[in-house]
Amino acid sequence: MLNQMTQPPENFSKQESKVRVWDIPVRLFHWTLASCFIVAWLTLDNRYLDIHVFAGYLMGGLILFRLLWGFIGSPYARFRNFTFSRLEVWDYLKGVLHRHPPRFLGHNPAGSWAIHLLLGIGLSIIISGLLGFGGEEQQGPLAGWLNYPQGELMLEFHEWLSWLMLVMVIIHLMGVLVESLLHQENLVAAMLTGFKPSAVDAVSSASHWKIGSAMLAIIITVSLFWFQGYLTETPEKRYQPFYGSALPDNLLWREECGACHLAFHPSLLPTRSWKAMMEGQVSHFGEDLFLEQNIVKEIEPFLVKNAAEQEATEAAWKINRSIPKAETLLRITETPYWIKKHQKISDAVWGHPKVNSKVNCAACHIDAEVGTFEDAAMHLPDDIEATAITE
């Protein structure tokens, strides 16, 4: 079959007929995968983690499908028809250098290697992403497999692989451009329509429109299912894509600390800060709390027991490790991690009537009350979205 697909350029000039090379599933796979890759790069901001994760899941599903399709799909989609040796790739590249590469109806040897690499790197990106998501966020199907530091390491690997994939994509695009120019044919159009000019006797693929339609239906259904929360949210009750596991709670703490401000969860500051806070209750940021001893006796142990050192959340772990050991900070907003995460937010946002001050976590963090501070549980009040993004 390979021979049938490999045609010398002189045949090409006759352009006797058109043959369907790329079936619908291959084309759908190609363009959806490319879109996912772009979307994933555009959603690096933690606020869009749910979209990023969805792009990843979709990419993973697509790659798994493509691996299967490489065995049962139409001729040009099968791996055995685009498996080339190093020598063949070298010969092909030499042909490119001399501006006379042989023409392949399906994948050429260099392109084939690029595809194998892209599939392999893509799959590694998905696996490292899932592990990182399960470790650093404690979310997804692999939640709890790794701890925070391991998850963080995995995400660094994930990022590194993504750069590698970006390089591969650029090489792939240059290959498409060079081959299109050398053979005077539009390969991008071929990936859209599926057809390429060819001799009459060349193998043609079936459209496989049924499988293509099923793929499209699955992608649309799954997207709707994943993002349905956005369709039903209200300005008062924002959609929260991910929920952290419930944190320890205490009624008295909520009532006393939550009377004047958000009841900041103990996991947001280390033990030494909470001890200092209770000791200095006479001058609690300029105000005397007058908390009676029996109240202090219940609240302080709750604060200490669930302080940041317990690493109940990603935020707790990151806040705690960011504070120099010799320092006892009383404000969460003075911790290096908090400062780093909020540095892009302008004064205009902080001063906005709906935000009021840096104390008001709940203005943007949907889950501030429960203290989980999930990455994707962030939503700037509608009318300040624009000011925040221009920063």
Add this chain to the structure above:
Amino acid sequence: MNRKFIGITALLVVIPLYAQADAVSELEAKYQSQGGGPFSAAAGEALWNKTFIDAKTGKGRNCTTCHTTDQTKSGKHARTGKVIKPMAPSVNPKRLTQAKKIKKWFIRNCKWTLGRKCSAQEKGDVLAFLKSL
């Protein structure tokens, strides 16, 4: 069955009112024993709206800074922006039902707003004003 239901509902309505009367009268008696009284709602309202200059910031503070001038509406904590539920018992029946809470907030808020403790007379007047709302 129905009668029982009415009875329980009546109790549920009456208990908070009773508790309010109870907490307020308990405190009024205490303030009287400390030399206060008779208490006037008008004097309480005047105090509520009076501006005190904070020694440190030089800025004016009064009860309305956080509670606003309309006690049937929610107020907002001056520094944190936290919503403060209405003070008027007619809108918020939980108000003035716990002597302990009233005492605590008098201590805290007198110190912040007036920069000193409130006198028994002042506290009694403010209570008279608030319970009339």
